[in-house]
Amino acid sequence: MTSMLTRAVGAPLPRLEGPAKVSGAARYAAEYPQDRMAYGWIVQSPVARGRLDAVLTDPAEEDVLVVLWHGNAPHLEQTDDPELAVFQSDRIGYRGQPVALVVATSLEAARRAAQVIHLDIAAEEHDVELRADHPDRYTPESVVPDVPAVSGTGDAETALASAAVTVDVTYVTPPLHNNPMEPHATIARWDGQDLILYDSNQHPSGIAETLGTVFGLPAERVHVVTEHVGGGFGSKGSARPNAVLAALGSWVTGRPVQMALPRQAMFSMVGHRAPTVQHIRIGASQDGVLTAIDHQTHTQSSRLFEFVESASVVTRDVYPVPHLRTGHQVVRLDMPTPRWMRAPGEAPGMIALECAMDELAERLGADPLDLRLRNAPRHERVLRAGAERFGWSGRDPRPRRRRSGEWWTGTGMALATYPATAMPSTARVRALADDEYEVAIAATDLGTGARTILAQIAADELDVPVGRIHIRIGDSTLPRASVAGGSSGSASWGWAVTGACRELRSRGGREAVFDTTELVREQKEGQHACGAHFAEVRVSAVTGEIRVSRLFGMYDAGRILNPRTARAQFLGGMIMGMGMALHEESVLDPAQGTWVNHDLAEYHIPTHADVEWIDAAWLDEPETGLNPMGSKGIGxxxxxxxxxxxxxxxxxxxxVRIRDLPARLDKLL
Amino acid sequence: MRLTVNGAQHHLVGLDPRTTLLDALREHLHLTGAKKGCDHGQCGACTVLLDGRRVNSCLILAITQQDAEVTTVEGLGRRGEPHPVQQGFLDHDGFQCGYCTPGQICSAIGMLDEAGKGWPSAVTEDDDLLSDREIRERMSGNLCRCGAYPAMVPAIRQAAGR
Incomplete structure (x- = not known):
């Protein structure tokens, strides 16, 4: 039992690693000094498709230890990710693919040698442009995260044809790049047959297993240290080539090797959100009851790997309609592989669905809030609470009516939803002296507050103040944890920590270990966190500049474990959503098969100046039967x-309806 | 060559003349507080103070700064006592992943000094050089992908004594 005196869960506890982060003491992957450190620099393919025949290096370049390419690289074992098989073939599958690695005694020497290297490449014609009518498109078996690509109930086609009011629109979302502030980086060192990796990732346990496979080692011979991570947003969920390259370079040179990707390389080597073309049709009765939805997504993947951005999946869960059809088609192009980026599927899918709903409200002459209330009963409480806090009532639905000086103003809203899941994890709790405890789990804290929340959970379970809990995370030698992704971290790891603490208290002794695998298998399916977003913008009548004057999120995400870090998560997601609406876009150069704006000067993310009034609130109610904390993911x-x-x-x-994102000023003029 | 960082003078022997100030700090002096986010002066994560002014240390060759006083995040505050800007970031939860944080903090200190000298910004309209709008404008050279901006503004305001 937990006494009220020691209740830590629900308190706005400051982040445990805060002092380390503001003083520069917190160590990230590339920040572990090593004796005789060598530095890797990658050489990337300048063509999108072709064959690499030879790599010619300049023998005058000093301090170079080795140049690795497929002509001389050691054999690597296959994994389920072909991009980790670096230098195992002469084939080039996309522009930016690493085709050689220079290892030198200094960063400056490695970079210079990589710049002057000559690649003998037989280039081939490439195909890099996504079109909804691409002849090679196909329907995949499944889409992220392994759900059927196609679904259907009723007869959407007939229902749409007979609907009193319909919307039939296509929304286009561009490729987007995660761009965590810390570039993907690894320092690798071999200690005999053991591999030590200081690596920036969202899943130390998974990285250890994957690198073990690549080098033919059992996972326990690979030690992954991930103390602090400078963001990931999905792009660090699985091992990226930097980890393999560092380990390879270290194996060949016998020195510790640091392999930090340049920002520009992150646009091709670590994943992105694939572009989508979404055709959505909604049918409704004259009084605004939805009768049918058809949502079809066209997207792309690479030649190497099928990853399908599941934009239509969200439509299966938001509005219960009698006639529903969703599907996905993908085309494999000579482009980098898309991967997870914050809310894969849901984020782009909800744009098409909720903008189309706004278009439907306009057709019906209905208030957008009322249309949601009528058709999404599950969201009613959060919608009403959000609308009240934002001040929605009395809104004149007519567009282009409000102007103050240079600025047109307007308001809009949309629903939010995200699946609540947990994944198998194991935690260990040890009783130390003086009523103190060590809690160990191979989780990671990407800035989510995971370290702090796990301490709060353990403190309550053990009925001690948080200060008595010593949290150990970020190391693959600790009990196995699931990935920090899919908004599942707190649920998954917190469940394991709760179990271990309860076991220790009920059985006594010095140590308890708890594995949630069996419990997670029986978890309640189909639960979602839900919410509603409200925005007020002003648009310059002179320049078309769009400013977000107010942005508000109201959420129902079960029990909020720490309101301080939760607020940061909610606001951070909303700000990235602002980037998605207004700023972010990777621009394709079809001739070169690459994104031309591949750096932080040209790929625009929200800045301080873009964020004015922003706020979030929540209904703080535990969800029973989901996990012992009653929480749902909020990332x-x-x-x-x-x-x-x-x-x-x-x-x-x-x-003006902008159906081709982002909403730049030129699309308004 | 010599480099004065946080009041201590260092002698670096055989340093490659191509070495940036950022790489000299991180790879040679093991002062990894200043971060490498882009290496091109686009993100601000490497911001340090050079003779009190904020600079992107990735854009400066170390060898050109032998007579300068470099202050990094490690050199802020006094023993056991954080600098007011660091304290503001702690009090207002002005960070998530923490990777842009040392740059944000150094930048804020440089910015407060600029405002104190009466230097205007692109949005300056009146004498109030530290309104929230001014702070946001003046800090926009420091990117934060986690979106911790709304918590940094009150952190900086608090440090400014407002």
Missing amino acids: EIGIVGSPAAILNAVHHATG
């Missing part, structure tokens, strides 16, 4: 629907 829901709320507000302000 992603902020980016789901917030872009649509902003786009709908832009329409309300200007009367």
